[in-house]
Amino acid sequence: MAELTASPVTSRRWRKPPLIRNPWLRWGLLIGALIYLAVAISSVPVDDARIARGLERGGRMISSFLRPDFASRWYDIQIGVLESLTMTVVSTVAGVLLSVPVGLGAARNLVSAPIYLACRSIITISRTFQEVVIAIVFVVMFGFGPLAGVCTLAFATIGFMAKLLAEDIEEIDPAPLEAIRATGAGWLKTVTYAVMPQVSARLVGLSVYRFDINLRESAIVGIVGAGGIGSTLQTTFNRYDYDVAAAILLIIIVLVMTTELVSGHIRRRLQ
């Protein structure tokens, strides 16, 4: 330190180098973006009358949310909640069971190229589309109701779980894999002895995590008609029963928070 202050300091200017070096390009892009924004905003039709009506409706909604009505549609709510829970359990179990073979097939260190590509495609398809889009497809296929919801959530679960599982498998210690193969064990036995023990704890943790994602999603896919509490919610909105809607939203919040707490606890215990 002493040496530093002792030596004569010539002051050199320093500025953080700009992200884009060329000043013309830099300012051009900025101005272009501002113009686009201005044009875009002006292109959205703003209707004063509709805003006024919307605000009024919003006010009514908020006031009914302050006094949620659990009683008048309790039976429907109960059925919706049960249906959502059933959808969640069934879709998680089915999705996880199906995701294991897909995940194994999508691990480069376990399979040949054609199987790898096939399983990766399944994962990509499942992950490309948002749950709501998939739900609409299944509602068209199977009609309204929880079957479409279960299929949607199971399909989404496959993509999610299989991708993470495959990534885990690709990172396992290759030595035991080689050792088990060297005993003369075939593929399936090698997987059960050398691969599954290395990833099973993570697999359980991820399944629990996916369970609470599925519960949340079960409310959303219900809105497009795929059953569960979401469908009940949708009905109440259509009838302007905001106080019942409020009750349902509160129940969803409590349910999601509870499963999140429980699943977080289980996952911490697994580590």
Place this chain on the structure above:
Amino acid sequence: MLRIEKLVKQYPTGDRALRGVDLMVPEGEVVALIGPSGAGKSTLIRCVNRLVEPTSGKIWLRDTEITALSARRLRQVRRRIGMIFQEYALVERLTVMENVLSGRLGYVNFWQSWFRRFPQHDVDQAFALLERVGLSDFVDKRADELSGGQRQRVGIARALIQSPDMLLVDEPTASLDPKTSRQIMRLITELARERGLAVIINIHDVPLAQLFVKRIVGLRAGEIVYDGPPEGLTPERLTDIYGEEDWGAGQAVAGADSAQEMDPEPSPIFAASTSNA
């Protein structure tokens, strides 16, 4: 027993790890394979059970040509070839017993292995082997709770429960302290002699090899440059295998060798071999 003819292995990266190796190991003989790291020792033994596919050459175990087998027949032959690894290669999250019994996977059917319902005969044998390697008290311990020496004993039991005709052993002591190293070498060579197994042991530590083994094969840059008794390893011979070094000084062979393993710069031999490739 084991016959290797003109074995060549060229990795896709271009490394020619083996350049025409001929080797015979008769029934019941224990051979130590020495050589600097990168000489191709691991590649050679992995070619025997085709964990590594040879590029050319033939390997015979008794009268089976291993290099010509279908995947299915290969699995059957692998059952008779036990393998022991440097880093033990146990499944850490399984118990000692499960690790040992995994040596029987080639013999049981899938559901037996899935539910851990191995035939009583296998279980008896597993207990006997665990007793023999001194791990009777660790049967239900998880493998990751064991020390290095204990893990290697599990590795040995796993290889032997296969009832192999032959053992392939890859640097069994490289991760162990000197005393444990000797115990493990003694155990392997004793068990091999008791059971009349043909054995190839890759080993870094020349004095240790000389102590336990009657035939030593020196590999350098994928070629066999020495094949003979331990006494024949004169300083000139060692120079042939490992390159220039004062072999007399302090019997520091093992030390020099492991230092070489750490050395980021390639040894002259290694450099020569890669530039030829």
